[in-house]
Amino acid sequence: MDEQKGEPLMSEDVKILVVDDESIVIKSCMTVLKSGGYNAEGVLSGREAMQKMEETPYDLLFTDLKMPEIDGITLIQWIKKKRPETGVVVITGYPSQETIRDALDVGIIDYVPKPFTPAVLLDVTRRAVEWVKGTTAVEQKPQDxxxxxxxxxxxxxxxxxxxxxxxSIPVLQRCQEIVGYLPPQIQKIVARGLKTSAAEIHSVVSFYSFFTMKPRGDHNIRICLGTACYVKRVEEVLSKIKNSLKIDVGEVTEDKKFSIETVRCLGACGLAPVMVIDEETYGAMTPKKVPEVLAEYS
Ligand code: FES
Incomplete structure (x- = not known):
């Protein structure tokens, strides 16, 4: 986590509640989140989630949308009143634009489409934690x-x-042109100005891939962590890129030449594993090909 957002939040300090009526989803989320060092618990219904949240504050809630009795949207509306400080991420199968729109309207900060890979879940969690930390830091920090x-x-x-x-979209586009990226401080200013919540603005920023919360280098590398790329070992390619450039995802090299971002699907699954540099697509990537591809931009 970068310094401008204050003290780093250690993953074990992050309390996450996962609610989904499929026990297999809970099980896999627990395995993945615990492997990332997060303090995670899972429940099988909206009612159980409400009971837990009455007793304990959580930093993040991951929730399914379609659940019997209390559905995800009802649960999120309840959380927005009772625990507005909790960041909400939706986990959903086959999301339609409409479903996601409804969820964005009630103030989610991101969504994970089912089925998801461990890499995608950890990536979304990392960004959601940055949001939780970022919004807290913004409250305390002047915008000077x-x-x-x-x-x-x-x-x-x-x-x-x-x-x-x-x-919100045209305003954020203009702000990104002015600042170069959309850090939480700027999102907060936009939210205040448009009289909407910071969570809603953040949902829009994370939903559309043309928005970025981090500064980008002259050449932006986007690596796909979606299922097709994941099974073809994209993580080995990512790790080679990170080692070659000596930066992590979301960072920019010292000479400002390269930045790395992760995405969930680049729409070129047949070419997996895929990465895109600026507008150029590179398919069937291997760690061995990384130096020659990067050399094209040196
Ligand atoms: S999963 Fe990687 S391009 Fe679709």
Whole structure:
């Protein structure tokens, strides 16, 4: 986690509750989250989740949407009233645009499509933890790290779109052009300006891949962690790239030349494992091919 968001939050400090009516999903989430060092528990119904959350605050809740008795949306609405500080991530099979829209409207911060790979679950969790940490840090930190002219420009954009329906995407696009990326501080300013919640703005930022919460290098490398790429050992390719560039996912090299991002599917599963640098797609990647591909950009 980078310094601008304050003290790093250790994964064992992060309390996660997973709710899903399929015990196999709970089981696999527990295995993966515990392998990442997270303090995770699982329950099989919305009612049990409510009981747990009445007693204990959790940093994150992962919930299915389709569940008998209390469905995911009802559970999320309840959490927004009772535990607004908890970040909510939806785990769902075959999500339609509509389902995701409903979930975004009630303020989720991200979603994981079922079936998911361990790499995707850990990646979403890492980002959700950054969000939890980021929103807390924003409350405590002045926004003086951004030049006043930049903040004025952002304010002008917000005033231009304020009160218009569907304004969050164009405002965020403009803000990304102005700042270069959309850190939690900027998301918070947009949320306040558009009179909406930080969680809703964050959902939009994480849902659309053209938004980024981290600065990008001159050449942005996107690695797919989706199922087809995962089974073809994309993690070995990722680890070779990280070692070659000496940066982690979400970071930029010292010379600002490269940055690395992970995505869930690049829509080229037949070429797995796949990575994209800027607009160029590289299929059937192997760790051996990494140096020659990177050399094209040196
Ligand atoms: S899973 Fe990697 S491109 Fe689809």
């Amino acid at each position: 790290e951004f030049p006043p002219s930049m903040l004025q420009e952002i304010d002008r954009v917000i005033q231009q779109y304020k009160g218009k329906p569907g304004s």
